[in-house]
Amino acid sequence: MAAAKRSPRNPLDVGPGAIFAFRTSPLHPDSPPGTGRFGALAVVGRAPEVIVVAVFDGVWDRLPTPAEVREHRVLRRRRFAHTGRPAVFACGVEDTTGLSDLTALGTAPLTAEQTKLAAPYASPGSVGTSFSTLALADADVEGEWRWAHDREALLREQEAVEERRRLAAEAEKERYAARLAGLTWEQLLAETPFERWTPSPPFPPAAFRRAAVRRVHQACRELGPGAEAPEARRAEGAEVAGAVVQHGRPGGGLGHRDGGARGHLPRTRRAGACRGTPVARHGGRRLARVVNARSRRA
Structure with a gap:
């Protein structure tokens, strides 16, 4: 019998006290290439599912020695809106x-x-803890160095990033509106909600995705293509469930590969029928009540 494949492990999956150095990377597409700088971090804790990392406040123009790293303390974040929180x-x-x-x-x-x-x-879940990826250590070292030594250029780069995000958000909003205008019930039920789901922490596990897909389709079938307003209100969880696809996908963890969201309601066609409404107006509590009620009936 072939051996089961093991998931790739974090290169820092070692005991507390281990020290690592790394080369920093440009922060933005507009940043100068090749920073020529190095940072360092230490593994300071280990739990069953996570590794705790502390970033040092030193920056070097070459790979540092262990003795050089140990002379430094934990980095404090002060760039942009940060107020000195430790880089842990x-x-x-x-x-x-x-x-x-x-x-x-x-x-x-x-x-x-x-x-x-x-x-x-x-x-x-303790207060004050944070969860990220190893890339945050890179951003911490490079970002704090540039905030201290190259702030004006960094601010210009950040403005350019925010402008690109704004334009991308407007384009996605237009694609979403165009998609809803022609979306039919047959198309909606044939699609796969949460198609861009990512099975890695901190995103939900596979069982959550499978249950969510079943409930989104169930809600759509209950609402139906010609639902009158009272029925639509009772089954509005289908619309709210779409909000999870549109708004609840950190880092692209949920949604559809074309950049739009799948799972939203199309416009219905009967006179007096409920129109497709912007899902952002619905609250998360209402979604929780709908999902929990269906869970109890299942």
């Missing part, structure tokens, strides 16, 4: 996000500062 976060044990030229430098006992900052992560 948890990442998944299966997060394989690459850091350029990641190099193990050895181990060292945790400092009192590192031990204190890692302590909240021992209890899942």
Whole structure:
């Protein structure tokens, strides 16, 4: 029998005290290529599903030595709206996000500062903890260096990024409106909700996606292509469920590959029928009530 494949493991899936160095990367497409800078981090905690990382406040023009790294404290974030929060976060044990030229430098006992900052992560969901990918360490080092030494250029790059996001959001809104204008019930039920679902933390597990797909289709069938307003109100969970596809997909974790959302209601055709309404007007609590009610009936 062939051995079962193991999921890729995080390169930092080692014991607390391990120190790593890495080459930083440009922050934005408009940033100068090849930063020529290096940063470092330490593994300061380990839980069943996460690794806790602390980023050092040193920046080097070459790969640092272990002794050079140990001279530094935990980096404090002060760029843009940050107010000094320490650069400590948890990442998944299966997060394989690459850091350029990641190099193990050895181990060292945790400092009192590192031990204190890692302590909240021992209890899942503790106040003040944060979860990200390893790429955040890169952004922390490079972002803080540029905030201190190249702030004006960094601000211009950020403005350009925000403008591109604004234009992309407007284009997506137009695509969404055009899609709803011609969407039929037959097309809706033939589509796959949550098609861009990603099975890695912090996104929901596969069982959640399968249950959500069943409930979205069930809600659409209950509403039907000619639902009158009272029936539409009772089954409006179908519209709210579409909001999960449109608005609840961090990092593109949910949605459809063409950039639009799947799972929204089309316009109905009978006189007096409920029109397709913007799902953003509906609240998450209402969605929870609809989903929970259907779960109890299942």
